[in-house]
Amino acid sequence: KAGVTQTPRYLIKTRGQQVTLSCSPISGHRSVSWYQQTPGQGLQFLFEYFSETQRNKGNFPGRFSGRQFSNSRSEMNVSTLELGDSALYLCASSLETRAYEQYFGPGTRLTVT
Amino acid sequence: AQSVSQHNHHVILSEAASLELGCNYSYGGTVNLFWYVQYPGQHLQLLLKYFSGDPLVKGIKGFEAEFIKSKFSFNLRKPSVQWSDTAEYFCAVNALTGGGNKLTFGTGTQLKVEL
Numbered sequence A: 001k002a003g004v005t006q007t008p009r010y011l012i013k014t015r016g017q018q019v020t021l022s023c024s025p026i027s028g029h030r031s032v033s034w035y036q037q038t039p040g041q042g043l044q045f046l047f048e049y050f051s052e053t054q055r056n057k058g059n060f061p062g063r064f065s066g067r068q069f070s071n072s073r074s075e076m077n078v079s080t081l082e083l084g085d086s087a088l089y090l091c092a093s094s095l096e097t098r099a100y101e102q103y104f105g106p107g108t109r110l111t112v113t
Numbered sequence B: 001a002q003s004v005s006q007h008n009h010h011v012i013l014s015e016a017a018s019l020e021l022g023c024n025y026s027y028g029g030t031v032n033l034f035w036y037v038q039y040p041g042q043h044l045q046l047l048l049k050y051f052s053g054d055p056l057v058k059g060i061k062g063f064e065a066e067f068i069k070s071k072f073s074f075n076l077r078k079p080s081v082q083w084s085d086t087a088e089y090f091c092a093v094n095a096l097t098g099g100g101n102k103l104t105f106g107t108g109t110q111l112k113v114e115l
Helices: none
Strands: A005-007 A010-013 A019-024 A031-038 A042-050 A053-057 A064-068 A074-078 A087-094 A108-112 B003-006 B010-014 B019-021 B023-026 B031-038 B045-050 B056-058 B064-068 B073-078 B087-095 B103-105 B109-114
Touching (some): A005 A087, A010 A019, A019 A087, A019 A108, A042 A064, B003 B103, B010 B019, B019 B109, B023 B087, B045 B056
Parallel strands (some): B010 B109
Antiparallel strands (some): A031 A087, A042 A053, B019 B073, B056 B064, B064 B073
């Protein structure tokens, strides 16, 4: 079974631009979560989507948004990029079981200049 | 809001030494607990999980962890480490308030195993 895939793997953007990242979950997984990983803040939860609805949300500004499609694929958008948005953005998917174990993709490395 | 503390940021061990990485969380309700590992150049992988039942859980590659509810702890152990265990280890908690996933991660422990 294929793992979680994320595209693109690397991205360079300029301050003020916007960016869209894509995530394809493991087949059969309907929950998709997004995390930001930086050296200073570590791994921080952005949001989770399940059945095309945002189910949980972290403490990030409204510039960070996402959506999920009927095939469970998800996209994350960051508008008006700031230098501090440079990070590794990770996507994770899971089945709806009591364990809620998540499987992570390789991430998209975003650099804002 | 829940938080996760990992006590050791950097650990250096010799091969065959025993490993114990501490993890404490702050949340009084029901939680699912995880340890993830990130090998150099690779993505996060699930090492082991606890969600109910036997508080001693076994994971991949000989790792195990013990959930002690009274101490809010979920420490990771391995009796004999190998050079290939060099990686960063993350403890994570999912507080099951409204269902779904919302992992809170610790800051990570960088483990280096020397030959």
